Amino acid sequence: MSRPSQRGVSGVRISGSSSDLGDSQKKDRTEKEDLDRRASSDPSSFAMRFPFRMVLPDNSPSKCGINGNGFASDPFITSSTRSRHKLTMLLLKFSLVLIVILALAGSFWWTISISTTSRGHIFLGYRRLQEQLVSDLWDIGELSLGSSRFKDLEFCSLELENYVPCFNLSENLALRFSDGHEYDRHCMHGMRQNCLVLPPVNYKIPLRWPTGKDVIWLANVKITAQEVLSSGSLTKRMMMLDEEQISFRSASHMFDGVEDYSHQIAEMIGLRNESNFIKSGVRTILDIGCGYGSFGAHLFSKQILTMCIANYEASGSQVQLTLERGLPAMIGSFTSKQLPYPSLSFDMLHCARCGIDWDQQDGILLIEADRVLKPGGYFVWTSPVTNTQAFHRNKDNQKRWNFVHDFAENLCWEMLSQQDETVVWRKTSKKSCYSSRKPGSGPSLCSKIHDVESPYYRPLQACIGGTQSRRWISIQERSIWPSRAHPAKNELAIYGLHPEEFAEDSETSRMAVRNYWSLLSPLIFSDHPKRPGDEDPSPPYNMLRNVLDMNARFGGFNSALLEAGKSVWVMNVVPTTGPNYLPLILDRGYVGVLHDWCEAFPTYPRTYDMVHAEGLLSLEYGQQRRCTMLDLFSEIDRLLRPEGWVIIQDRAPLVESARALTTRLKWDARIVEIGSNSDERLLICQKPFFKRQPNYA
Numbered sequence: 001m002s003r004p005s006q007r008g009v010s011g012v013r014i015s016g017s018s019s020d021l022g023d024s025q026k027k028d029r030t031e032k033e034d035l036d037r038r039a040s041s042d043p044s045s046f047a048m049r050f051p052f053r054m055v056l057p058d059n060s061p062s063k064c065g066i067n068g069n070g071f072a073s074d075p076f077i078t079s080s081t082r083s084r085h086k087l088t089m090l091l092l093k094f095s096l097v098l099i100v101i102l103a104l105a106g107s108f109w110w111t112i113s114i115s116t117t118s119r120g121h122i123f124l125g126y127r128r129l130q131e132q133l134v135s136d137l138w139d140i141g142e143l144s145l146g147s148s149r150f151k152d153l154e155f156c157s158l159e160l161e162n163y164v165p166c167f168n169l170s171e172n173l174a175l176r177f178s179d180g181h182e183y184d185r186h187c188m189h190g191m192r193q194n195c196l197v198l199p200p201v202n203y204k205i206p207l208r209w210p211t212g213k214d215v216i217w218l219a220n221v222k223i224t225a226q227e228v229l230s231s232g233s234l235t236k237r238m239m240m241l242d243e244e245q246i247s248f249r250s251a252s253h254m255f256d257g258v259e260d261y262s263h264q265i266a267e268m269i270g271l272r273n274e275s276n277f278i279k280s281g282v283r284t285i286l287d288i289g290c291g292y293g294s295f296g297a298h299l300f301s302k303q304i305l306t307m308c309i310a311n312y313e314a315s316g317s318q319v320q321l322t323l324e325r326g327l328p329a330m331i332g333s334f335t336s337k338q339l340p341y342p343s344l345s346f347d348m349l350h351c352a353r354c355g356i357d358w359d360q361q362d363g364i365l366l367i368e369a370d371r372v373l374k375p376g377g378y379f380v381w382t383s384p385v386t387n388t389q390a391f392h393r394n395k396d397n398q399k400r401w402n403f404v405h406d407f408a409e410n411l412c413w414e415m416l417s418q419q420d421e422t423v424v425w426r427k428t429s430k431k432s433c434y435s436s437r438k439p440g441s442g443p444s445l446c447s448k449i450h451d452v453e454s455p456y457y458r459p460l461q462a463c464i465g466g467t468q469s470r471r472w473i474s475i476q477e478r479s480i481w482p483s484r485a486h487p488a489k490n491e492l493a494i495y496g497l498h499p500e501e502f503a504e505d506s507e508t509s510r511m512a513v514r515n516y517w518s519l520l521s522p523l524i525f526s527d528h529p530k531r532p533g534d535e536d537p538s539p540p541y542n543m544l545r546n547v548l549d550m551n552a553r554f555g556g557f558n559s560a561l562l563e564a565g566k567s568v569w570v571m572n573v574v575p576t577t578g579p580n581y582l583p584l585i586l587d588r589g590y591v592g593v594l595h596d597w598c599e600a601f602p603t604y605p606r607t608y609d610m611v612h613a614e615g616l617l618s619l620e621y622g623q624q625r626r627c628t629m630l631d632l633f634s635e636i637d638r639l640l641r642p643e644g645w646v647i648i649q650d651r652a653p654l655v656e657s658a659r660a661l662t663t664r665l666k667w668d669a670r671i672v673e674i675g676s677n678s679d680e681r682l683l684i685c686q687k688p689f690f691k692r693q694p695n696y697a
Helices: 023-041 043-049 081-115 119-144 169-174 225-230 253-269 294-300 318-324 361-372 395-410 489-494 499-525 556-563 582-587 616-621 629-639 652-664
Strands: 012-014 215-217 245-247 284-288 305-310 329-331 346-352 373-382 413-419 422-427 546-549 569-575 591-595 608-614 640-651 668-674 680-686
Touching: 253 294, 253 373, 253 413, 253 422, 284 294, 294 305, 305 318, 318 329, 346 361, 361 373, 361 395, 395 413, 489 499, 499 556, 499 640, 499 680, 546 556, 556 569, 569 582, 569 616, 582 591, 608 616, 608 629, 616 629, 616 640, 616 652, 629 640, 629 652, 640 652, 652 668, 652 680
Parallel strands: 284 305, 284 346, 305 329, 346 373, 546 569, 546 608, 569 591, 608 640
Antiparallel strands: 012 668, 215 245, 373 422, 413 422, 640 680, 668 680
8 A cells, every 4th residue: 555755855765666565576476586587598698697606505406497595506516515615615715815905905005195195085995994894794694594594584483472581480490599599690601593583463553642651551561360369569469450551540549559659658758748859859760679660650641751660570560551551661670780781870769568677698789779879869668667657567577677777878869758658868969978977887988999980780799989080970960851851061071072062962962853753654554564364543543652862972862853843752772882871871761771782772672762872883893793684573573562663763774774773673774865976875664564364373
C-alpha cells in the first residue's frame, strides 16, 4: 500500500523512491531474480559481475550450471576444492596487502602536501581514508567467511522471549555464584544470541501516552495473576487485573495511598506538598525496587523524573512492567558492584520495602547509596525495620535499625523526620562534616585514584566517594528545573566545555529533531501495512514514549525533544569508549547510564519505541572493532518494540555497511542524504511486527 510523498526538509534528500520502505527491498529481489536468469543463460557475464564467486567452494557434482548457493560453476576449472581454497586465500592476502600499501601511500601523500593544504582538510582526508580502510578490511573478512554470514537472522526460540543477556541465572548457578550473586550481572559468561526475539503470542502495540501509563496489555509482560495478587510491595498492590489488561488507575484508597505517601514525604522534608519538590532542588529520583513504578508515575505530573532500578526477575519483573508503562527503568543491583552512574548523580534515593538489607556487608550498600546521592540530597526509607513502636515485638529489627541509624550518622546524614515506617535523611552539603567526625567512627574518604566518575560495574568501595569532584554542589544551590537544563558558562567549565561548543550541539540537536519528525510524520500518519491479525487503528499508531539515545554526548537530543513538546523520556547512554559527559547530563536534570555497547544493555526485550545513534558507528567501528556490527544491531533489535524506529546518523561508508545489515534483520530501511556537501548520511529504519504463531516452538 503506497504512502503519501515525503514532506520537504531543507538540506535533506532521500535516496531512492519516496514510497513504502519495503519498495527498495522489492526492487532488490527483482534485480536478483533478473540476475539469476542472466547467470543461468550467460555464466561468463555473471562471473564478470561477481569476481569473488570463487571464494565459495563448489559442492555441486555438475561441471556446468548453477550450484546450490546460486553461483554459476565454471566448466574450465578442474582443480580440487583445496586448491581453489588456497587460491582464494592468496587473493584475499594480496588484496589486504594492496589496501595497506594504498593507505600508507595516501598517508604519505597527505604528509608531503602539508605545506600547501590546510591542516583541517588533511585531518579530514586522513580520517576518511582510515575509516574506508577499516571498512574495506571488514568487508574482506566478511567475504572470507562465505555466504552463510549474509543470510537473514533466524527467529529465537520460545524460551528466549524475555531473554536478558548477562543475567543468565542457570549459568550463574552452574558457575557456583550464590548469596544473591547469581542474580547479578555477569557479562563475561553470558551467551550472545544473534537471533531475532519474537514477541509473545498475543502481544499488542502499547497504548499511547498518557493512557499507556495507567493501562497495559497483560500479554505484553511476563506476569501471572497470582504474582499480581501476592505481591507485597507498597506500589505493587496498586493495580487491578482483568482478562486482557492491567490497570493502575483506581478510585480505591490504595491508589489514593500513593498521593498520600508522597505528600507525607514532602511534609517530612519540610515542604507543603510534593509539588514543591522542584523548588527544594529535587528533580531526579533513583527509586530502588520500585514495585511497578506507581511512585514515579504519580510524581511525573510534578515534573519529577524517577529512574527505577531493580534486580533481574525472570517473571513478574518490576523493571519490565515499569517500562511497559512508559516510565524510566533498568535492571540494577546493589549486590556486589557499583551502579554504572557517576558519583553525585541523583537528588533523592527512595526505597519503599525495596528488599535491600542496608545493615548487611558492614554498611557498604549504604556507602554506595551515599556515593550516587548529590550533596544536600535526600534518602527516603520505608520499611518495617524503622517502626520503633514494634521494636518490643521484634528485637532483630531493632538491632538492624540501630546499625543503620548509627551508620547514617557516620556518613554525615542528618535525620530529618521519622513517621510510622518512613524515615528521611539529608546528606550533608559541607565537606567539613567528615573531618569533624570522631576518629575511626565512620568510613574514610576515597582517595583520588578510587574516586572516579566512570564506575562501570566496579566492585563496591568501602570509602565515601564524590568528595574529590568539582561537582560537589548542594542541590539547594543549583538552578531550579527547568533552568538546570541550560547550564551557565561557569557551570560548563566544570565539565571542560566552552559555551560555543555546547550551543552548537544544542542547535544541531534541535535541527535534527525537526528533520526527523518531518521525515517520520508522513510515515506514521500515512497508510501502513496492517498488523498481523489486527485491524488498523486510527493514526497515529506509533507511540513514541521510551527513547534510547545510544551516544548522548551532552544530552542535546533529550533537550531538543522536550523543547519540541514531545511526550517522551530519554535514556541517555554514554559509551565507555568515548568521553564521559554523563555527569553533565545528570546535572542537567535528565537520566542516563554508562554502557559498553559490546555488551548487552541491562533491560528486557521490546523496551524502547525509538533508538537514536549519532556518531556511534564512528566511535565503535571507525578505528577498532571489539565486536561486530551485527552484534550491535541484533542487540538493538532485541531492545526495540515492534513497529519501533531506528535513526542512525554517521559517515557514509559506515551507514552503507549498516544498511546492508538491516536486510538480515528484516527491517524496513532507507538512507537519507544530509545536504550536498556533507559526508554523513541518515539511516532510518522501522522494525516490522512479526507475530509468533500459537504453535511456534
